[in-house]
Amino acid sequence: QKEVEQDPGPLSVPEGAIVSLNCTYSNSAFQYFMWYRQYSRKGPELLMYTYSSGNKEDGRFTAQVDKSSKYISLFIRDSQPSDSATYLCASLNRDDKIIFGKGTRLHILP
Amino acid sequence: EAGVAQSPRYKIIEKRQSVAFWCNPISGHATLYWYQQILGQGPKLLIQFQNNGVVDDSQLPKDRFSAERLKGVDSTLKIQPAKLEDSAVYLCASSLEGRSEGDEKLFFGSGTQLSVL
Numbered sequence: 001q002k003e004v005e006q007d008p009g010p011l012s013v014p015e016g017a018i019v020s021l022n023c024t025y026s027n028s029a030f031q032y033f034m035w036y037r038q039y040s041r042k043g044p045e046l047l048m049y050t051y052s053s054g055n056k057e058d059g060r061f062t063a064q065v066d067k068s069s070k071y072i073s074l075f076i077r078d079s080q081p082s083d084s085a086t087y088l089c090a091s092l093n094r095d096d097k098i099i100f101g102k103g104t105r106l107h108i109l110p
Numbered sequence: 111e112a113g114v115a116q117s118p119r120y121k122i123i124e125k126r127q128s129v130a131f132w133c134n135p136i137s138g139h140a141t142l143y144w145y146q147q148i149l150g151q152g153p154k155l156l157i158q159f160q161n162n163g164v165v166d167d168s169q170l171p172k173d174r175f176s177a178e179r180l181k182g183v184d185s186t187l188k189i190q191p192a193k194l195e196d197s198a199v200y201l202c203a204s205s206l207e208g209r210s211e212g213d214e215k216l217f218f219g220s221g222t223q224l225s226v227l
Contacts, residue, residue: 008150043114043201043218044153088152097166098216100152 003027006089006101014109019076023089023101026070033065035074036088038103044088048074079108112136114219116202122225128190131222135183135204141165142179143216144187145201153201159185192226199223 006023013019021035032051036044048063050056056063064073072089086103093099115134123129135142141160145153156175158165161182170177174193179185189196199221206215 004152006152041223042220043203044216045218046215090152095166097155100154102150102152 002101003093003099004089004091004101006104008102008104010105010107012107012109013079015079015081017079017108019074019079019083019106019108021074021076021087021089021104021106023072024070025072025091027091027093028067028070029094030070030091032092033063033072034090034098035061035063035072036090036100038086038088040085044100047087081108081110084108114202114204114217116200116219116222118222119220120223120225122227123192124227125194126191128188129192129224130186130188131200131202131224133185133187133202133219135185135202136217138206139204139217140182140207141205142185143203143205144177144185145203145218147199147201147221149198156187189224192224194226197224197226 004025034049035047037047038044048058050063050065053065053067060077062075076083084107086105088103089101090098117132121129143158144156146156147153156170157167157177159179162179175189177187201218201221203216203218
């Protein structure tokens with residue numbers, strides 16, 4: 001089982017819709033979780049990070065961690081065409097190395 | 111603030127040839143990373159430098175890959191000889207100190223897209 005698993009998509013939603021992106025992780029010791037956004041032909045950029053369980057909000061983005069089910073979510077409200085990208089979830093493993101999921105390709109349809 | 115610079119942007123080579131990638135991190139960033147991102151996959155760490163010393167190269171295929179970071183600034187990643195399965199985007203990233211608390215932000219370059227024919 002991979003340490004961080006993510007549905008690769010693609011996921012297509014109409015502009016203005018709420019987007020839900022999800023990941024699961026295998027190691028209950030993971031404490032620190034990140035979401036990176038990667039535009040085509042660009043490197044990833046950190047979108048949000050959160051420790052432990054709970055929610056963290058930043059503008060239209062909300063990151064949620066449920067440690068009981070080892071589930072990580074990113075919600076995007078009022079989605080825009082500029083949100084079209086690949087979203088990578090990631091976590092720090094036992095060796096403090098960042099482990100990335102495969103990424104979910106998101107298309108926001110105008 | 112200038113970002114992480116990488117060159118070349120694209121490279122096409124035949125198998126068994128050699129290739130080198132160059133990275134210039136953000137000024138003042140002590141930690142430099144090389145990642146390999148195969149199409150449809152997340153980035154996989156190849157090697158991590160702290161200043162000019164290697165912190166982690168456990169996933170670097172050392173029989174064909176080598177990397178150096180002279181003077182703790184620029185870095186080069188070399189593949190010799192290349193195999194078909196090396197086709198990927200090679201991403202360089204840097205961070206201020208590379209501490210393990212988890213509050214370090216990685217800044218990525220745009221990557222070098224390598225095609226091995």
